[in-house]
Amino acid sequence: MTESMSLVEAFKQTQYQIAGNGRRNIQILKEAFEHIDDQQDSDMYGNGEIIEMFQKKMATYLGKESAVFFPSGTMAQQVALRIWCDEKGIKRVAYHPLSHLEIHEADGLKEMHHIDTLLLGDESGLMELEDVLNLDQEIACLLLELPQREIGGQLPDYQTIVEISEYCQAKGIRLHLDGARLFEILPYYQKSAAEVCGLFDSVYISFYKGIGGIAGAILAGNQEFTQQSKVWKRRHGGDLISLYPYIISANHYFDQRISKMEQYYENAKELARLFNSCPFIQTKPAVPQSNMFHVHITRSKEQVEAIFKEVYYETGIGLTSYLREENQSSVSFEVSVGDQYNSIPKDKVQKAFQSLQVKLTE
Amino acid sequence: MTESMSLVEAFKQTQYQIAGNGRRNIQILKEAFEHIDDQQDSDMYGNGEIIEMFQKKMATYLGKESAVFFPSGTMAQQVALRIWCDEKGIKRVAYHPLSHLEIHEADGLKEMHHIDTLLLGDESGLMELEDVLNLDQEIACLLLELPQREIGGQLPDYQTIVEISEYCQAKGIRLHLDGARLFEILPYYQKSAAEVCGLFDSVYISFYKGIGGIAGAILAGNQEFTQQSKVWKRRHGGDLISLYPYIISANHYFDQRISKMEQYYENAKELARLFNSCPFIQTKPAVPQSNMFHVHITRSKEQVEAIFKEVYYETGIGLTSYLREENQSSVSFEVSVGDQYNSIPKDKVQKAFQSLQVKLTE
Incomplete structure (x- = not known):
């Protein structure tokens, strides 16, 4: 069932995603402008x-x-x-x-x-x-x-x-x-x-x-x-x-997220530990120094894609929408932690990584 | 009462303005996004x-x-x-x-x-x-x-x-x-x-x-x-x-105004005739070829500013927010006709120009 689907399609159908602040859709702009006075000049x-x-x-x-x-x-x-x-x-x-x-x-x-x-x-x-x-x-x-x-x-x-x-x-x-x-x-x-x-x-x-x-x-x-x-x-x-569409949204989300950077950083370290607990996976750096890190997997793109799609389908957790092929036996992708990670129930995260461990070992 | 006020302040207090599509405020963006699906991707x-x-x-x-x-x-x-x-x-x-x-x-x-x-x-x-x-x-x-x-x-x-x-x-x-x-x-x-x-x-x-x-x-x-x-x-x-804040608004107002260009053009010609009916005023070109023209007045900036403020105050019609000083006895400003002109009752437009004619003659 998931085989014919591309990784990005399978990712889009997951209930939760480990990275980022959510989809970049029109809602981002609407939320930022919700409480801005219509009469405010450009x-x-x-x-x-x-x-x-x-x-x-x-x-x-x-x-x-x-x-x-x-x-x-x-x-x-x-x-x-x-x-x-x-x-x-x-x-x-x-x-x-x-x-x-x-x-x-x-x-x-x-x-x-x-x-x-x-x-x-x-x-x-x-x-x-x-x-x-x-x-x-x-x-x-x-x-x-x-x-x-x-x-x-x-x-x-x-x-x-x-x-x-x-x-x-x-x-x-x-x-x-x-x-x-x-x-x-x-x-x-x-x-x-x-x-x-x-x-x-x-x-x-x-x-x-x-x-x-x-x-x-x-x-x-x-x-x-x-x-x-x-x-x-x-x-x-x-x-x-007029640059206000960008300025007002920048200001809105700055106020909303500037105090969350510590949380993103701690979550990035936690997530990197989970990735590093899997065989064939190493994060770069091993311990994140910000909200981001890269995940390197020494398996072919085909293999990783198949495994990730199964994990997404079984657990509803999306790990990445893309894989970068480093060579025939290695892929990588970037993780930047934002709001989304904290909204995932901890047991679901655990299950996703347990599933990933098992599938990579098989 | 109007003397201490600047021309731009007096202009902002007028009920109607002859040029443009209205104030460039946040409402412009909100209107364009009103019927756009929140879930639409950037x-x-x-x-x-x-x-x-x-x-x-x-x-x-x-x-x-x-x-x-x-x-x-x-x-x-x-x-x-x-x-x-x-x-x-x-x-x-x-x-x-x-x-x-x-x-x-x-x-x-x-x-x-x-x-x-x-x-x-x-x-x-x-x-x-x-x-x-x-x-x-x-x-x-x-x-x-x-x-x-x-x-x-x-x-x-x-x-x-x-x-x-x-x-x-x-x-x-x-x-x-x-x-x-x-x-x-x-x-x-x-x-x-x-x-x-x-x-x-x-x-x-x-x-x-x-x-x-x-x-x-x-x-x-x-x-x-x-x-x-x-x-x-x-x-x-x-x-x-993301350029969508500009694209969606461009598309919205294109659909809304592209069919009005003929109207703007006709209104520009009407407005230029009204300006040209006043002493010391000449428009450039004499007959507009688009929705725009320049107004040249052979009076000092001080004189024109005083007269315009009186016209704004008496008639509620704003002619321009600024005057460009060409030399000591000549000023000019630009008029680009948009939606606003048609929303002014015709008799009020007439009154404003009659008032302008009288004051320039005095």
Whole structure:
């Protein structure tokens, strides 16, 4: 019965899903706007109460002088790197080989801003302090992604960030934080957002990862930097007449979920333990450092798909909607914990993983 | 009593306003989403039913092979020009000196795409066929804005567009339409959108001018062009995970207003006659060619502001929220007719203009 169904179809039919905040449907927007006054005026090209209040709120939260709302992180980060390159007159920046800018932006930074990139560190691990110390070309800016998403959301220890920050400051290198998942790492470091951001010249944060908004980003830094970023936002075509659909939802879900990041983190650790209790499964990292981790299974895609579909059908619990084929005998997928995990009865979770253990052993 | 009030404050207190579709408030979004199923899934990075259906609908309406939804026209048009420049290997385009790209985009085309621009025609009038024939440098693309917004929404006669189109095709110059207000000019030409767009290689249209949506644009052309435009949309940071807040509202207000463009056009002509019946007032153009025109008054800003505030207060009719100072004895403002004009009782409109006539004569 389940054989003919694809994994994503089987996943959609499950009663519970272990990851995320739920389906990205229209209800997300409707809920955010439910209690907003119909007569409230739109923002207008970056001005107006809605956008200015949210920017101020985020600047305060991040401990930065000023903040600007952007439609996307792709835009916000290219703008940040361009500003720092122009400031220094050096068209070169450095980041991890699996940075979002390197693998998900169709080379926008190079094609539009003509900025060269140095890739620091190894694809399979974190950027280390030595990688920074051993830089052999001048750069205007170093971008640090916390957590490093493509390797399961790993984090350096806090002292390493401090040392990188001090080194960059001493060398006149601007340090930019790709904080797409900044909220999600604060429980691990036991630091405030402002403490972490204090180590960086500029910071980008996103509102549709852990926060579960619709889209949108904040870029924060000092006044001069954010003023310039508004000009670049216009150049990129991001200075929309109205950004309020994203701002109001970002604000709504920020207020709703910012205090839940500790819970997501604890649940991620619990879930990773359950995965690691299964044969042929290892999570990366072994112990999550945020709300996310990657699951690696040393079985063929065909085998895992068949087993997962059976588990979904028998237990009503969806583990993932997709599998990434690493090679002929290995697959992986990403888990980012949100609201959904806590709504699953504990005995059902146990049953799903017992079933998975048995099926992988057979 | 009205003296201490600013013009914009006085305008906001009027019962009726002659221009536009009403205030840009949250209600605009709520109305568009009222009958949308909560369970409908978001678009995802340019894919999914919501975005694909709307793109197909607009491609059909414009008579083009394919269409792509963009968050903004600024982004869509830079992308179009970049694609045509790359195709031809010539980094130069031509447009009117008051093109949106020249005066409202902080030089994005130059700063990000390194594209040079030739300005064709005079600031005070339309680009003429001769301007195109006399081009003395090679260009990859010519951008034509219909109507030419910054000179009151003037239009060339249709035959001129046909001849420019034929010339460009013969010379291998791509012709791009800045159709931010394309819907609004169809009654003047008595042509379909597809007929007009048939003269162009690529077309941009906007959804928050006459249509009255929240934001967003469509870029249309052949398959190869639109495929490339998706890559550039990602590079610009415009390939958002969810664009549905703009798409659903664009679709809603398109359906609601596309058949009203004739009415807006007729009302614009009526309104321009009323303005022109007043001393010291001339509209540009004298007879509107779309739903828009500019009002020029040869009186000082101080004088006009005082008179307008009195008219607003006495008649409850708002004529404009702002005055642009052309020089010490001349001001101007823009009128774009939408839904609001028809909701004003005719005798009240008459009274407002009678009052304006008297006060300007005094």
